[in-house]
Amino acid sequence: MKILKGIEIPISICISYTILSMVNVILDLLKGKDSGSHYNSLAMLLLCTIAVLVLSIHHLFDEWPPIVMIIVQYIIAMGLVLLFVFISSFFSEINEGGYEDIIVSFTIPYIIGAFIYYSSVFRSAKRQDKLIQEINGRQEK
Template sequence: MTKARLKEMLLVISVSYTIISLGTSLFDAVLSGSGEEFSRLLFKFICTVIAVSILYTHPMLERLSPLAMILLQYVAAMLLVFLTIWISSFFEEIHESGYFDAFRSFTIIYIIGAVAYYVGLHLDVRKQNKLLQEIQAGQNKLH
């Protein structure tokens, strides 16, 4: 199996799992009349969307130093998570330590995801630089 095919397959699995998980939880919530499990799952999904979306803003922030970019992304992500909690507080009661719990949980997972994202990005840049050097070396041989 090729690397591109494997990536495609993993993407389809991820999307399918998300749709199935959200769908079955919503279905169970409608049947049982309790949406607590669905609310938790939906919050996790929203946090995932926030984290991935924020990490993918890096091309728009490249003029900043890497540290400033990473900190700005993290702060923006946390603000969006807190906004999500605040909005959900109009529909359900938030535990007294809900904001802190979300901060702790989201920060740990976000750091792991950001490290994976930026390491992957770094590896891609190194691969492109190596390819560019090979192309330049080939052109130098022609002259």
């Protein structure tokens, strides 16, 4: 399976951040709201980083069934996000319902990103299996 490493991790973080930032700006424009503060931009970058890093460690769970691996990774990511919000609460006030908001705000893009990521991982694994079968078929002849 393809493992994100080296320069691929920051590139994935940048792409994810850019996409989420643009979606956020477009949604805010449609709602007629201000697009937020610099703190929100930095928080979004940190959340993208958490998501990409947690998804990129999937190879540590290869022995596990895929659905269990995906759920465990989500729990790890959500734990880190909630830890970030908890630590942030010492520096700025968290609105009532802030934890619920962050869960929803993180979960929806995470599910979309995880779907895209795991689709490419599973496609890559199928291609590798097909190649191995072709090689084994040639060796048997």
